[in-house]
Amino acid sequence: MPERAWEEGGVEGGNKSAQQIWILILPLRFYSCATLPKASNFSAPGVISKRSWEHGCRAELDGARRDPAVSASSVASLPRARATRAGRWLLWEGGPVLCPPFFRPLTCAFSASALSFPHQEGKQGFGDPFWRSHATVVVVGAPALCRRGSSQPDEAHMSIQSRSNPSDIPHMSDGQVWDQAFRNHSIHTCLMEMVLSLQQAVADHITQLATRHQQQDLVPEEQGHNQPIWGQEALLGRLMFQMVNHLQFGATGGQKFQPPCPSEDSKGDVRSREQAQVSKQIYKIFYQLTNFEDTSINYVLSNRGVETSALYHGSFQDYNTYQGNKYHEDKNTLGFINLGTSENKLCTDLLTERLSRSDMNYIDDDLLQYSDWRGQPFLREEVAQFLTYYCKAPAPLDPENVVVLNGCSSVFSALATVLCDPGEAFLVPTPTYSDFVFSAHLYAKVDLVPVDLESQVSDANTHPFQLTVDKLEQALLNAKLEGKKVRGLVLINPQNPLGHIYSQDSLMEYLEFAKKHSLHVIIDEIYMLSVFDESITFRSVLSMESLPDPNKTHMIWGTSKDFGISGFRFGTLYTHNKEVALAMSSFGYLHGISGITQYKLHRLLQDREWIDNVYLPTNHSRLQEAHRFITNELKSSKIPFLSHGSGLYVWISLRKYLDPCTFEEELLLHRRFLDKKLILSCGKTFMCKEPGWFRLVFAATPLLLKHAMQRFYTVLVEQEQDWVVKQLEDAINQEVEDLPASDASQSYSREVILTSGLEGCCSDLGL
């Protein structure tokens, strides 16, 4: 039956032709392994339907998948009818009908029916249980390019790279897997476009090959590929590579970067690494295939280059989408509202005014020349004074201990590099600021070991997500047991995303803990001046009379958050350790700030009167107001949240909207927000251990916030309705399964029951 479906589709026959190109793309994670065996029971077109994409009705798929007896044609007919609506989906859905013969394997590749690929039967076949549990990988093969006329694809060329072992495969239910895949619109749009261009490229290639065939008598085979064909192949490779990247990020979706941590929840770590490797593999395979006479394999990027790109794509996809389609109150009311990126947009008027004053526009020869790579002396002096004043340091801070670079990410990256060797680690209480995960990894190749905090309040946990020395000890011990060398502890105070502030006593405890284990402590106080609740006292680590281990205490600050000028690119390190300061100086070459910018910053930080009398009071009152608005909204809709009067965000729990409460569901909810053009950051990004937490940035204008909250509620209402529908479906399915199963026509009746049943229920509910 399934096999026959394919034979009828003509794959078997077409394959015999010499021009056959085999491009086989096995379903990636989200065309999940879990669904493969079942899906193999009906032909490709049925699997991907527009309707399921819209997650309107799962019954069709679920029903089909649950029942092996469903005939290929009956299911296939449903989506094909809808395909007209779906436009480009035709290519996927109606593959055998629409595509020229050579293209069929590709179509089949995207479907689960690759399982029954004619030449992969038996032990090596994709139907083999081994591949079912390993088929997380794309296989690209074009044996026809290498061995013309061979009717059997060479086994070696069809090499399948299995990356993961079974335990790494995420266990999702079928429905989740599918929905997760289909909600990811942007990726799919990209993919479709690529598939189309790929199709074009393949067609061109065939033409090339065909032309060559005609000349075959004249041209000896050994001469190999000529130039245009070579170019074609390169193009194919590139397209494949891009597609694979998209597929992979469809797979992990907006999951952002998976922290490299040893905890149980962190299988993603392996995955994200794999992604890079997988992409690499594609290249490798492709080049092996096209260039197989040439033993030296060349890729454009290094492994780490591929990984960097991949990581970046995965992490900033939403952000890039936002950049391309920003909300604007007049010009683009349908654009994305970004409450995911922590930026303070409440005081741009004040800063624009201040920065436009004439004292800012000073140009001097010195500013245009190479300067001290640690930062211009005038700026470092100003920073030292500024920090002395606002951190209430007991003694004036020393400009020689200040290093100035272009942003706190750069500071962290450079600091991680000089404090750790590759593979060594920092402890970090989670949830934590996602950028550190990124920065630790990209250049520095330093791992972060999470100290998982819990929302549950207990005896040892007097408030949610409390950090205690016990937890630090435990995490350190675990890391050691796993052979990790831990070099330091990273603290963020005020905390991001919790908004929490460490009391002086607890801070001291953490510092003592670090001293005891001779760990460096990196304290990020970038929200130090964004404590808007006056009842709260923030104490900087620089205000402490005596630090347990001053030589290993390093403080990071920048203007991005406290002054809302993230586009300025300024971050600074204050360390008592001269050696660290000097080592950091080498990075001035790579993370230097323009002299002109340094001058402006110097003027800005110098203007205490403006800061104390104009900027800070206004900023705080505006933050308070925005915060009040958001918290009232959340309270009235009974959404639990954490907020401590500092930072630019609230940490909200949407667990009750997740069923089951998993990271997959969290991601789906995140995607739903995206569908409604609202960007939030989900907990997974912050390495939060518990699914269902989101960070919502409130430092935006009231109008924007109001608009955003409307979108927010729309999504939550939809989510609830969906939940109800799902419950009903399950109930109906249960009933259907209890029906006696005897003949093939049963599947049809089952569909009818499902559909009519659902419609009945839905109309009852008024959905």
Added chain:
Amino acid sequence: MPRPRPSSPYSARSPSPMFTLPQKESRKPTTCPGSVSTRGLHSIYGDGLEREAARKPDQKLLYGVGDPTAMFSSDSPHLSSRGSIIKWFWDSAEEGYRTYHMDEYDEDKNPGGIINLGTSENKLCFDLLSRRLSHSDMLRVEPSLLQYPDWRGHLFLREEVASFLSFYCKSPAPLKPENVVVLNGCASLFSALATVLCEVGEAFLIPAPYYGAITQHVYLYGNVRLVCVYLDSEVTGLETHPFQLTVDKLEMALQGAISEGVKVKGLILINPQNPLGDIYSPGELREYLEFAKRHALHVMVDEVYMLSVFEESVGYRSVLSLEGLPDPQKTHVMWATSKDFGMSGLRFGTLYTENQDVATAVASLCRYHGLSGFVQYQMAQLLRDRDWINQVYLPENHARLKAAHTYVSEELRAMGVPFLSHGAGFFIWVDLRKFLPEATFEEERLLWRRFLENKVLLSFGKAFECKEPGWFRLVFSDKAHRLRLGMQRIRQVLEGKSQVAEDPPSCQTQEPRGPHR
């Protein structure tokens, strides 16, 4: 879990590439740089020096695999292994520069201070630039400039860069903004490219002498090494000029590196060359590119002195002007305003590559190499102002460069000092070999120190990995009065009239490697 291995790229090597025979050391690139013992490096350093001294002069060096950490000798309890090396970089880099900063020449306040003819900066046009940058069109402040940007650079700037490069590089077709990545200087660009194109321990080919700071740029984060293709001052065979780069030399260096087990991923070309001031003809350029294509190497062409060709007869051609590049997907062009607009403090550099994978990968690292939104705005304004550039800035800049160049070259001729200069760049490559009692790098350093003690800072050939001791780079793009004084002080040293004792006591200090750019 990577573990330290003795054969990491940090492992000890002789201080400079001193071998003519391939060394079969096991120096396989590993994925775990750092965490290696740095003990014993010092002794090897000493050993290397002996070898260096003992080397017979008739032996010809063809290539050398650089090891930036060869001279590294200290370790720190607070820093990681690589942190210690990075700190050492800083310490050793700063001697000349630090001395200079402590005692900078100032006409009024410190007339006895040091004249800096070592750092390649154009100090001739600050008046023009300050005026232009103070124009009212430069002073706009927009909220979008204050917020997180597109990490590739604001689109308005990338568009401007693309059209600027199309115009000044005379590209056959308009260049595209999506192929442009903007970052804070070419140093960052080298770092990012090294990281995304090479694995740890892999290498780039580079014709030496070359702008020495690249060593550090590709090493700091990237852990990538440079394989020097040594060029000769002597003109032999079919060569037409000193220090000529030929494909044969490239081939030999590449084969040599491969025989040592070093994987070479690319070729760095600087055009106009620093420190030689050489310009590659389109024919030569194409040969090098073909060579790279044959071996599937990336080519990074640093054209940072592109608009500083002050001799019109020279006929400079950018690689972007070539029709049909041999391997456009592996040709990456770098440019910056540091030199051509004399704004090294501004930190603006840009990459042009048709390869979207490379552009994207570099952009992924731009988070760490971003530049302020304001500066991006100002740069866009500056590059857009073709009238000012063509009618005010470039003619004036070239005239001033030419005048300064004429003055310095005449002085050198009068002193009887041979030199190389090709009408491009800010520097003259001076041959002081006859002033060295012995042809060693020790003597070269001593001479350099004598200059410094006579209050003039130059860069010596070793800092550019020149294999012949006795070459110095002299930067002439400075104001006339400083230049005059500087030349006077140089003359004093060369004529043995300097006030300073012949034998300076500070022989133990480390070798300086300055920010010579």
